Amino acid sequence: MPAPRQVFVAVIGAGGVGRCFISQLTSLATRLSQSTASPTYLSLILLSNSKKTLHSSTYLPLSLSSWESDLESCTTSALSPPEIADYLAAAQAPVILVDNTSNQNIADAYPLFLKKGISVVTPNKKAFSGSYSLWNDIFSAAKNGTGTGLGGFVFHESSVGAGLPVISTLKELVETGDEVTRIEGVFSGTMSFLFNSFMPVGGGGGKFAAEVKKAKELGYTEPDPRDDLNGLDVARKLTILARVVGLEVESATSFPVQSLIPKDLESCKSGDEFMEKLPKFDGDMEKIKEEAAGEGKVVRFVGSIDVGSKKVNVGLKKFDTSHPIAALKGSDNIISFYTKRYGENPLIIQGAGAGGEVTAMGVTGDLTKVIRFL
Amino acid sequence: MPAPRQVFVAVIGAGGVGRCFISQLTSLATRLSQSTASPTYLSLILLSNSKKTLHSSTYLPLSLSSWESDLESCTTSALSPPEIADYLAAAQAPVILVDNTSNQNIADAYPLFLKKGISVVTPNKKAFSGSYSLWNDIFSAAKNGTGTGLGGFVFHESSVGAGLPVISTLKELVETGDEVTRIEGVFSGTMSFLFNSFMPVGGGGGKFAAEVKKAKELGYTEPDPRDDLNGLDVARKLTILARVVGLEVESATSFPVQSLIPKDLESCKSGDEFMEKLPKFDGDMEKIKEEAAGEGKVVRFVGSIDVGSKKVNVGLKKFDTSHPIAALKGSDNIISFYTKRYGENPLIIQGAGAGGEVTAMGVTGDLTKVIRFL
Numbered sequence: 001m002p003a004p005r006q007v008f009v010a011v012i013g014a015g016g017v018g019r020c021f022i023s024q025l026t027s028l029a030t031r032l033s034q035s036t037a038s039p040t041y042l043s044l045i046l047l048s049n050s051k052k053t054l055h056s057s058t059y060l061p062l063s064l065s066s067w068e069s070d071l072e073s074c075t076t077s078a079l080s081p082p083e084i085a086d087y088l089a090a091a092q093a094p095v096i097l098v099d100n101t102s103n104q105n106i107a108d109a110y111p112l113f114l115k116k117g118i119s120v121v122t123p124n125k126k127a128f129s130g131s132y133s134l135w136n137d138i139f140s141a142a143k144n145g146t147g148t149g150l151g152g153f154v155f156h157e158s159s160v161g162a163g164l165p166v167i168s169t170l171k172e173l174v175e176t177g178d179e180v181t182r183i184e185g186v187f188s189g190t191m192s193f194l195f196n197s198f199m200p201v202g203g204g205g206g207k208f209a210a211e212v213k214k215a216k217e218l219g220y221t222e223p224d225p226r227d228d229l230n231g232l233d234v235a236r237k238l239t240i241l242a243r244v245v246g247l248e249v250e251s252a253t254s255f256p257v258q259s260l261i262p263k264d265l266e267s268c269k270s271g272d273e274f275m276e277k278l279p280k281f282d283g284d285m286e287k288i289k290e291e292a293a294g295e296g297k298v299v300r301f302v303g304s305i306d307v308g309s310k311k312v313n314v315g316l317k318k319f320d321t322s323h324p325i326a327a328l329k330g331s332d333n334i335i336s337f338y339t340k341r342y343g344e345n346p347l348i349i350q351g352a353g354a355g356g357e358v359t360a361m362g363v364t365g366d367l368t369k370v371i372r373f374l
Numbered sequence: 375m376p377a378p379r380q381v382f383v384a385v386i387g388a389g390g391v392g393r394c395f396i397s398q399l400t401s402l403a404t405r406l407s408q409s410t411a412s413p414t415y416l417s418l419i420l421l422s423n424s425k426k427t428l429h430s431s432t433y434l435p436l437s438l439s440s441w442e443s444d445l446e447s448c449t450t451s452a453l454s455p456p457e458i459a460d461y462l463a464a465a466q467a468p469v470i471l472v473d474n475t476s477n478q479n480i481a482d483a484y485p486l487f488l489k490k491g492i493s494v495v496t497p498n499k500k501a502f503s504g505s506y507s508l509w510n511d512i513f514s515a516a517k518n519g520t521g522t523g524l525g526g527f528v529f530h531e532s533s534v535g536a537g538l539p540v541i542s543t544l545k546e547l548v549e550t551g552d553e554v555t556r557i558e559g560v561f562s563g564t565m566s567f568l569f570n571s572f573m574p575v576g577g578g579g580g581k582f583a584a585e586v587k588k589a590k591e592l593g594y595t596e597p598d599p600r601d602d603l604n605g606l607d608v609a610r611k612l613t614i615l616a617r618v619v620g621l622e623v624e625s626a627t628s629f630p631v632q633s634l635i636p637k638d639l640e641s642c643k644s645g646d647e648f649m650e651k652l653p654k655f656d657g658d659m660e661k662i663k664e665e666a667a668g669e670g671k672v673v674r675f676v677g678s679i680d681v682g683s684k685k686v687n688v689g690l691k692k693f694d695t696s697h698p699i700a701a702l703k704g705s706d707n708i709i710s711f712y713t714k715r716y717g718e719n720p721l722i723i724q725g726a727g728a729g730g731e732v733t734a735m736g737v738t739g740d741l742t743k744v745i746r747f748l
Binding site: 024027028031037143145146149150163164165168169172173175176177178201322324327329330332341342343344345346347348349350351352357358361364365368372373 | 398401402405411517519520523524537538539542543546547549550551552575696698701703704706715716717718719720721722723724725726731732735738739742746747
């Protein structure tokens with residue numbers, strides 16, 4: 001039997017996704033340590049939230065069962081990204097950093113981590129949908145990047161569609177020489193739920209503001225629903241996919257994004273004020289709904305990339321009721337890849353695109369990929 | 375710049391898929407040789423069809439442009455799998471064998487190739503849906519298998535759903551600790567086309583025998599349509615998925631498979647005789663159609679795996695017209711994974727599941743994976 005090898009894992013972010021990830025990491029560590037072919041010992045050597053950082057100067061493994069109370073009683077305030085990078089770079093085994101936050105500061109430090117040989121896996125969209133120069137810095141430093149980089153590996157499957165195999169599939173289409181002509185889909189669980197309720201196939205559905213209220217109450221929106229309705233979350237995901245397919249999109253605000261926040265409500269001071277005033281604008285959305293119904297269609301909030309003309313677009317669009325996008329259920333995502341090889345009928349991937357467990361699954365999947373490459 | 379490395383590729387099978395693969399290999403070889411980070415030289419060192427084998431005793435690269443005429447004028451009769459294994463094992467660079475046939479003899483030799491350190495990538499279903507002992511021999515020899523094997527790598531994405539990311543997705547669900555409860559779908563392009571025409575949503579559709587005739591004329595069936603209608607192709611794919619998810623399915627004939635060949639026509643001597651007599655049995659299929667229509671449903675030919683009860687099933691099933699399986703178009707495949715994490719709405723993958731280009735794409739994708747691991 002080959003000698004077991006040690007791989008260190010560092011986790012930043014211990015919220016919803018972070019908690020699910022640590023639980024999946026626990027099972028994975030048990031399974032990999034028992035592998036007869038190539039036993040691998042995964043040890044958590046750093047765990048950080050926005051306030052505190054758990055770690056030891058001698059890289060002792062942290063407990064995967066009592067991490068919550070350990071973090072609670074920890075007295076070390078949160079290390080900065082450069083401090084974390086120095087700590088991890090000095091470790092005596094390969095290190096994979098798992099960023100389960102949506103923090104821009106940590107995203108900005110990815111090139112630093114990668115250059116120091118630390119691999120990065122993350123659902124954090126900020127790094128890949130921020131400035132194009134950050135994207136370039138990341139992928140020119142990474143070993144699985146675009147240049148001569150010999151640093152760590154980087155994977156971010158869960159940054160689009162959570163655990164759905166969206167980015168890996170798109171990369172494989174590109175790498176095997178297919179010509180991707182168009183990408184279209186519903187990329188937001190919130191928007192999916194909202195429009196599937198607002199205008200279900202077959203008629204019915206409530207007023208728009210009431211549906212937003214319901215979605216918020218059921219936990220399908222951000223604490224402030226404006227963070228979903230402004231379309232930026234979808235725009236970030238489209239930016240990532242467009243860049244994977246080779247388009248040099250400058251940022252998530254460099255193409256048309258339709259916001260569902262009425263102009264007159266852009267100055268609202270709070271989410272509560274916004275929610276209170278939103279019903280006044282139900283008429284506008286009813287008009288859109290009636291127009292679509294008159295054509296035998298439904299309205300959905302989608303993102304699309306036309307690769308040939310390099311056009312990225314986010315906003316409302318009408319679909320025939322027999323279209324797969326119209327038939328979507330609950331808060332599911334759907335992503336259609338139109339390519340030369342697949343012809344008229346696209347390659348479609350569909351399912352839950354948000355939620356702690358499935359997001360963490362994409363991260364854990366990326367982690368297993370890096371472990372195989374190390 | 376790091377020193378370029380050499381990887382050898384050997385190809386068995388130069389028919390429809392083989393031809394598309396060699397074309398994709400040509401582009402991939404050009405791209406990988408120009409990579410600034412890790413230039414890789416891919417050389418084709420053996421090309422074999424059922425009659426002849428092109429290769430040189432000094433492992434000189436074969437031409438990727440004139441291979442057809444070179445094979446035509448070649449005078450070496452086809453080497454046997456053990457002869458090929460000996461030739462490849464003595465090469466001075468890592469070798470990846472690409473089996474683009476559906477030949478059982480070559481499939482039976484995979485353990486031999488793998489043990490000699492030769493990696494195998496293939497769309498050939500025979501190896502993975504044959505006896506369970508062959509499956510075990512393959513995955514205990516492979517480095518990415520289940521045991522202590524230190525041989526070559528093995529990948530077979532295109533053995534189910536062609537280039538659709540079916541096997542890789544299922545493996546990731548399992549590896550990250552999700553609990554797959556059920557798999558259901560349309561796994562045959564032929565059956566998809568046939569039933570989408572025979573009983574389209576919204577009514578209409580021709581008589582069954584006429585639709586089979588049409589499908590044959592359009593090239594959607596095997597030369598002898600009985601090879602599709604007996605359900606064995608779907609049974610083979612289900613066997614593969616059931617084994618990936620951990621069920622010890624003995625073979626593709628060890629669970630219920632509904633054949634669409636009427637009992638009285640099982641003794642037909644030829645495909646032509648079968649096609650001539652099939653219309654006599656249209657009444658049976660019409661009855662099934664009417665029964666489904668009476669319930670507001672459509673009939674489709676599907677495969678399903680119930681993981682908990684370890685039950686695999688292939689045959690006709692009724693679906694609501696709003697079900698994604700009913701809404702399938704053309705000859706598309708659809709595969710739904712029901713899992714604990716994904717809850718009520720499954721993770722769905724849909725698109726063309728047959729055809730030279732998309733099948734070859736799955737093979738080329740597997741090839742790039744092995745190259746990364748080598």
